[in-house]
Amino acid sequence: MTRQFQKLVLTGATGGIGAAIASVLDREGYSLLLTGRNEEKLSGLKSTLIEGQHQQVLADLTTSEGIATLKAAASDFNACGVINCLGVNELVMLSDFDSEDVTTMLSTNLQAPIQVCQTLxxxxxxxxxxxxxxxxxxxxxxxxxxxxxxxxxxxxxRGFTESLRRELSDTKVRVIYLAPRATNTALNTDAINQMNRELGNAVDEPGYVAQELVGILRSGKSASRYLGWPESFFVKLNSLFPQLVDKALSKQLVTIKRYCDVNKTEQSLCKPGGVS
Ligand SMILES: NC(=O)c1ccc[n+]([C@@H]2O[C@H](COP(=O)([O-])OP(=O)(O)OC[C@H]3O[C@@H](n4cnc5c(N)ncnc54)[C@H](OP(=O)(O)O)[C@@H]3O)[C@@H](O)[C@H]2O)c1
Structure with missing residues (x-):
């Protein structure tokens, strides 16, 4: 059987979810252009993949140079798809957010995937x-x-992806939005993991997220998929009755604030000049 979308660009390939996606897609026979900022991690990941014809490209996708590098590599690779799986996260109240970190988070999680889609x-x-x-x-x-x-x-x-799906609905480009709940990767600090345990928030393994993605790719459809119960139900409830969700989440606020403080202490200990 001829497989569609045989050659895919994978951004965030070195991350917990990205590496799991790479592993599952490798077994499915896809070839991947693995993207990240750390050459050692990229080469290490590539050496674990044995089925497909994979390549790697080093690119910081928050920079115009990184976007141009990816564009050239994807063109040489003749990619017929992209999976945007890069991201950063931090548990912090807005009043404590460093303004440079705000810029980094918005440019990594939002601007970079938009620019990757536009350039490819x-x-x-x-x-x-x-x-x-x-x-x-x-x-x-x-x-x-x-x-x-x-x-x-x-x-x-999410808004960008939904708009793009509608914009491209008369083309052969399918557009998929995949929304995991908390997942066991290095994206989450110890404080976030402890908070999730205390609040009873379920945490998935990256392999589960990767399998769900393969299922959507196989279905041949454009889709938005929200992973986990009751989280996928709360997505619907929040869109219909946000005040109900306001009320439920207000009960968690004291706990969340406590873990924001724990996180702040952990981060400051990691900064140059911090106590170790
Ligand atoms: N883990 C969760 O709980 C969770 C839940 C829901 C959604 N998600 C989403 O799932 C995606 C993957 O998350 P993860 O848990 O796998 O995170 P992760 O393990 O921390 O991996 C993050 C990935 O993003 C890459 N990255 C960060 N900044 C970059 C930049 N400027 N340019 C290029 N690459 C960059 C990292 O590459 P380097 O090797 O260059 O650092 C790494 O491959 C993210 O979009 C995240 O928001 C995660």
Missing amino acids: LPLLESQSEAVIVNVGSILGSIGYAGSSIYCASKFGL
């Missing part, structure tokens, strides 16, 4: 069939205390 679109539209997957988050549909900038970036990514 002519290549994708030249293919007989193509796919764009943007990895968002349940927090792209539910505003959460301590995550205002992360939520802003992921709400933006």
